[in-house]
Amino acid sequence: MKPKGRHPEKALNPARIRATTQPGRYADGNGLYLVVAPSGAKRWVLRTVVHGRRRDIGLGGLQLVSLSEAREQAVQLRKLARDGGDPLAEKRKVRTVVPTFAEAAVIVHADHKSAWRNSKHADQWINTLRDYAFPYIGDRRVDHIDTPEVLRVLSPIWLTKPETARRVRQRIGTVLDWAKAAGFRSEGNPVEGVSKGLPRQPDRKSHHAAMPYADVPEFVSRLREGGTSEINRLAFEFLILTAARTSEVLKAEWTEFDIEGALWTVPAARMKAKREHRVPLSARAVTVLKRAQELSGDSRFVFAGRSSDKPLSNMAFLMVLRRMNLPVTAHGFRSAFSDWSAERTNFPREVCEMALAHTVKNKAEAAYRRGDLLEKRRELMATWEAFLSSETSNIVPLRIG
16 A cells, blocks of 8 residues: 655655665655665666556665655656656666776675674685686676676685685675676676686585594593693683584683583574584583683683683684694584484484584474483483593493393
């Protein structure tokens, strides 16, 4: 239904535009609308009648076209339509100056930033383009970029930094897709054919380097003996005891723990699957926490870094492994836990998968699995602790019954 009363006129202002984040179409008046996409991107649209047909005419994104400029364009194109002209043809003639690749990348980054949940990813997205693409094509207009230009960007890093190169290729493609959608390019995306001019990359490593589970008890024993700071050792042992991810451990805060109840509740915002995850704590894990509490002072972080208002660096575990001259990763201890639980215990697979906070891909199975098997996982983690504390890796406790 159409709203009653007079049509709005100059209903929008800069403050309201900044505050408007809900996806939808917001009228400024005289056929001009601000359209907010689900991603948070904002653009201008003029709705008017052209040759007897109602048409929506895009006037550009908010990053390129201000409110006053959009109103001015709308007046000109609406008058042209009333006089029997073609606003679309006129718009192509007076199109905004074509942006350079660097300018376009900044606009795309700003448009998408609000939709990305991870601020670190948002920073990396634009930084990789600044580091690797801008030196070659940053000053080049987006309609002048073709496959040879993209090839020059990727060639120096295609074999030496294969993962980075793939990300740069994908991000260049995103910027050029936007340029075509915005009317600044008429040709297809040159990224699509660039791989034909590049050598084959080496096969990707599909897994994090992991220590065989039989060697983990000896590693934990060596870890307890020293060789690095105590807080680093405690954090690393806690990582292994809980089979948690590195970021989950390093950023853990005291408010997440019920030490008396031997339970750690990781909030959804810090979980990969964005769902709250409860972790039952073994007796040794509780002991580690109590010692960390003595060392952390008034820090809100369980494993505080050099400054009490910051957690340990994400390099902490890597430095421990380097000092011990071990070619494995901290994340690989989750694989060791998974292999151990599958090969040396008779705990059901779903209990072990839930201990690792893995997402259930089978929708039917996920629908029936509503609980988190906490008590069964508590028994599993106690068995894991017993294995880690065993004098020899050949002694493996098995769940009975």
